[in-house]
Amino acid sequence: MGILEKIAQIQEELSRTQKNKATEYHIGLLKGKLARYRRELLEPAAGGSSGGGQGFEVAKAGDARVSLIGFPSVGKSSFLSKVTNTKSEAASYEFTTLTSVGGILEYNGAEVQIVDLPGIIKAAAQGKGRGRQVIAVSRTSDLILMVLDATKAEDQRTILENELESMGIRLNKTRPNVSIKLKKTGGIKMNSITPPKYLDEKIVTALLKDCKIHNADVLVRDENVTVDDFIDVMNEQHISYIKCLYVYNKIDAVSLEECDRLARQPNTCVMSCELDLGIEDLKEEIWRQLDLLRIYTKRRGVQPQFDDPMVVRNNSSILEVCDSIHRDMKNQFKYALVWGSSAKHSPQKCGLSQPVHDEDVVQIVTK
Numbered sequence: 306m307g308i309l310e311k312i313a314q315i316q317e318e319l320s321r322t323q324k325n326k327a328t329e330y331h332i333g334l335l336k337g338k339l340a341r342y343r344r345e346l347l348e349p350a351a352g353g354s355s356g357g358g359q360g361f362e363v364a365k366a367g368d369a370r371v372s373l374i375g376f377p378s379v380g381k382s383s384f385l386s387k388v389t390n391t392k393s394e395a396a397s398y399e400f401t402t403l404t405s406v407g408g409i410l411e412y413n414g415a416e417v418q419i420v421d422l423p424g425i426i427k428a429a430a431q432g433k434g435r436g437r438q439v440i441a442v443s444r445t446s447d448l449i450l451m452v453l454d455a456t457k458a459e460d461q462r463t464i465l466e467n468e469l470e471s472m473g474i475r476l477n478k479t480r481p482n483v484s485i486k487l488k489k490t491g492g493i494k495m496n497s498i499t500p501p502k503y504l505d506e507k508i509v510t511a512l513l514k515d516c517k518i519h520n521a522d523v524l525v526r527d528e529n530v531t532v533d534d535f536i537d538v539m540n541e542q543h544i545s546y547i548k549c550l551y552v553y554n555k556i557d558a559v560s561l562e563e564c565d566r567l568a569r570q571p572n573t574c575v576m577s578c579e580l581d582l583g584i585e586d587l588k589e590e591i592w593r594q595l596d597l598l599r600i601y602t603k604r605r606g607v608q609p610q611f612d613d614p615m616v617v618r619n620n621s622s623i624l625e626v627c628d629s630i631h632r633d634m635k636n637q638f639k640y641a642l643v644w645g646s647s648a649k650h651s652p653q654k655c656g657l658s659q660p661v662h663d664e665d666v667v668q669i670v671t672k
């Protein structure tokens with residue numbers, strides 16, 4: 306039996322197994338097996354390309370990457386052409402775009418790479434259409450824009466979420482707070498801060514043994530960790546936690562009430578590429594979600610260039626600022642002077658580990 310059939314068989318068994326206390330354990334095991342087969346399916350064949358496909362993937366550029374995921378003809382290419390200088394062909398027929406196309410959106414002095422992708426369809430994760438390549442690219446992004454058609458049925462969003470989910474992408478979720486430490490002997494032990502509500506040592510042991518792990522210390526730091534979360538941590542190398550913003554396009558074609566209803570959902574923006582509605586709000590929301598920091602570097606006695614910030618990721622420190630200036634900078638570093646909200650007094654003298662905030666002014670003093 307091939308992997309696809311095995312997956313189908315487990316999915317079928319899961320769908321006909323009633324969920325209750327008595328079947329909980331069995332369902333957990335089935336899910337563990339499902340994750341294992343999916344992982345096998347996604348592992349690149351020896352000597353083959355790593356999922357992106359030859360010539361499919363665009364090179365990374367800019368300070369962050371945003372991918373456009375959606376069904377055919379929802380307006381992904383129209384959006385790329387609208388917010389960047391790159392033109393991606395848009396047309397009324399499906400699958401107009403057949404490869405990935407990258408463009409740069411300039412916002413608040415940052416360069417955000419927007420990647421337009423072919424439309425994906427149901428069963429993309431099983432190899433239908435360009436689905437797997439598209440999902441492989443989306444895995445490399447900092448934010449997924451799930452582009453939806455405001456005129457289409459509600460289930461488009463769930464179908465896409467399921468496709469991404471089955472390829473190991475977790476949207477708007479943080480990594481479950483569990484650690485698995487492999488050992489040479491001693492069997493499997495589970496410890497926790499407060500007893501987990503949805504996990505016990507029996508299921509944890511069975512899941513690990515199914516993956517040929519017989520000795521490990523499991524530490525559950527969050528009582529709400531589920532069996533699915535635990536399976537994700539077991540398959541960690543294949544799971545990506547990525548932010549997602551849901552974007553309904555074509556609001557020019559729905560009623561005001563419908564538009565209002567869509568816009569009220571969490572993590573959601575609405576727009577019309579055709580009538581140029583909501584585009585500026587969406588750019589602002591993309592900026593907010595990416596959580597980038599603008600740092601103005603200055604030389605001694607010279608005003609910083611406020612129109613040309615250096616952009617670093619959230620949770621960066623002076624070290625990352627140094628690395629962005631020059632690969633060798635940290636070796637010549639003596640101290641930094643910082644003006645702005647991260648400084649206790651202005652300027653504050655600090656070392657490499659000092660965290661920076663958005664719009665800090667930084668002067669690096671070298672040896």
Ligand SMILES: Nc1nc2c(ncn2[C@@H]2O[C@H](COP(=O)(O)OP(=O)(O)OP(=O)(O)O)[C@@H](O)[C@H]2O)c(=O)[nH]1
Nearest residue numbers: 378379380381382383395396400401402424578579
């Ligand atoms: N009414 C309306 N039509 C739009 C809007 N944006 C795009 N369209 C139309 O929708 C059709 C598809 O647009 P594309 O940008 O090609 O969509 P896509 O998602 O890139 O499609 P594929 O590349 O085929 O997956 C085109 O005919 C566009 O003119 C909009 O805001 N409102």
Ligand SMILES: [K+]
Nearest residue numbers: 378396398401
């Ligand atoms: K199209």
Ligand SMILES: [Mg+2]
Nearest residue numbers: 381382401402
């Ligand atoms: Mg397109």
